[in-house]
Amino acid sequence: MGPILFATLFAGLTLSSHLRRAYGNSSPPPPLRFTSNGTFQISVFEDLHFGENAWDTWGPQQDINTVKVMNQVLDAETQQLVVLNGDLITGENAYLENATVKIDQIVAPLLARGLTWASTYGNHDSQYNLSRHAILAREHRWPRHARTQQMVHGPDAGVSNYYLPVYPSTGNTDEPCLLLWFFDSRGGFHFQQRNASSGAHIGQPDWVDQSVVDWFEATNARLTAQYNRSSIPSLAFVHIPTNASQAAQMSPAGIDPRRQPGINDDAPNLAQQAQGWCEDGSNGPECVYGGQDAPFMRALASTKGLMAVFSGHDRGNTWCYKWDGVLLGMEVEGNGVNLCFGQHSGYGGYGNWGEGV
Template sequence: MLSSLFMLPAFVALSVQAPPPPPPPPQTPETYDNSSRATRPLTFNSDGTFQISVFNDLHFGENAWDSWGPQQDIYSVKVINEVLERESPDLVVLNGDLITGENTFLENSTVYVDQIVGPIVQRDLPFASSFGNHDYDFNISGEAILAREKRWPNSRTRSMVPGRQAGVSNYYLPVYPPECNKCGCAPEMLLWFFDSRGGFYFQELNADGTRQPQPGWVDSSVVEWFRATNARITARFGKTIPSLAFVHIPTNASLALQTEHGPNGINPNRQPGINDDYPLAQQAQGWCPDGRNDASCAYGGQDVPFMQALVRTPGLIGVFSGHDHGDTWCYKWDHLVPGMSVAGNGINLCFGQHSGYGGYGHWIRGSRQVRVSREMLKKSWEAETWIRLESGKVVGSVSLNSTYGTDVYPATPDDMTYCPTLIVGRW
């Protein structure tokens, strides 16, 4: 077994000498107040609004054996604090790549969760995660991250679809009216979370000693669960319930929309946001239709069932993704894009902001905000969204309504920030 381990890529941290864990947050799960608002069912506020702060691609845990790795994590915590000081979310979403798994040690690969959620716990906020491709590697898994999260009572992350192929973070959260916060009440909004998987299987090697890759798309078993569960909820309450969805890796529809009209197809005033990751990386990238992952195929189309399920879900306002650090726009998918087999129904496909100092790129860090209103949902399925930057500024503020895509907004500056201890030329 040892001989095969030495065939792992050099950047995978082997379980030989674990670095010291990052500093814990001021509170611990044992001392946390379980009666706090963070442990109660999600409800709209008395003013009729519900706001979500989305943090994408935090990438904690890079190179713990060097000075710049832990320093990045300190700055990432600062980003979370800066955003939460200026926003008042009712839920914090950690939308994939919480940890850079290929740099972690088996003994302490998930301790970074405590560092990530520290600012959230200190503010008595609930949080929910969707896991990303870097959250799955030889020394880390979505199951282990979930177990670490569940030490905190305000974690809402669940795993509702069993099976090796499903991934872990597939679940939904209901949001109730303010006067009703118990099971049995009719929810006024649903939040769907999907695991796009990717990365590598935990502690599994190929015959040649290389890591065993995990498929990078929402599995068909999850698609069936989504369809059946949504149908059951709709039948139970006798109405369509508006919803939002979160998944780390975007679908092929985002790539098709981005490239339909060439590199300048994302209009900076109609779809404000940066568009530096061109072309973007979508689900099933690099996989063949027959399931091979040998660099012989660009895209296998395995996310088609998921895209079909999304557009066939009435009331689904938007799908929010990360993964491509240099893209921060929203696009209304309302037509059949050339080369696609699935036509959009007007659903909004949005990227967040690269939130962490780990991971590639120097784009200014921040967090996408999403706010919905009970009164507005009674009239139409729409939401407000904007990005709060670590500088305190707000960019990309838009209304995801019936006219989004034709309305004109200010362009988003393509600003950069740098961690002072980073090695120049590392990327």
């Protein structure tokens, strides 16, 4: 098993109006809180890829094996939150009538232990027969446990863009000490949409949209001003990594196992946001990388207090890189934020690396 990623900070923030709107008349989950010894532990599951080839014996067996991994981790650790960081379902294999039923299998180990979770959605969670909105609705069947929300609306925003506050174990709950940011990097295909002439499925851009970047910057500024803080400690989760991760991998020093321990097998070219797109917004075989994730990278690099960004997607990478300065081929300057990959957790998807968190 890979290491469980956790933060040790001290906490607090009141429940946002977004949370009340997200859950309607249902009771939202109780506030996230640090433990009495000042720790807050997060188990991050990446690339679960449930639902592959349900019509064959090996597909359902993969899901059974993945549940075993989840059970082992959840029993071994004392997490206060579980993050499902994208590609929950292999949507290419989904049936339209019951595409989201795999969510029930994913969250069953969490519900059995009374745990709470928060999701981002990945490129395989948006397919012709699988909708991000449907996954969100399915998660909200358990309103006392699911914290996934949609705080940015619009046709191009994606779905899983939101933040969560964490409260102290006791004392003042009116001022934030930790924020958890979740971003939808989109990708995959638009739900039930085909090209009118060719009949082909219509691809969805695979980067964090500008509307989400604007929301992130404005919301973070509002929170720091509201609480008279120069910065608020925070962590971020997004399924597809930014180009900064690839630039780190391609830099002259590269990923050194002595300084950035972990697997680096998706090399030399990991799959970053805006991969396969041209600068003009078209996508085709001649397009390599369009640079549309630059606004998101600038927002991350300029956010004081942001300690780390956790991604999945590239299942053969598990390293962390301290992004400090300007990387090869880039103009955006890092501020020391750690760019981290989580261990892939599911038996589905490509590769034969060990499953973990």
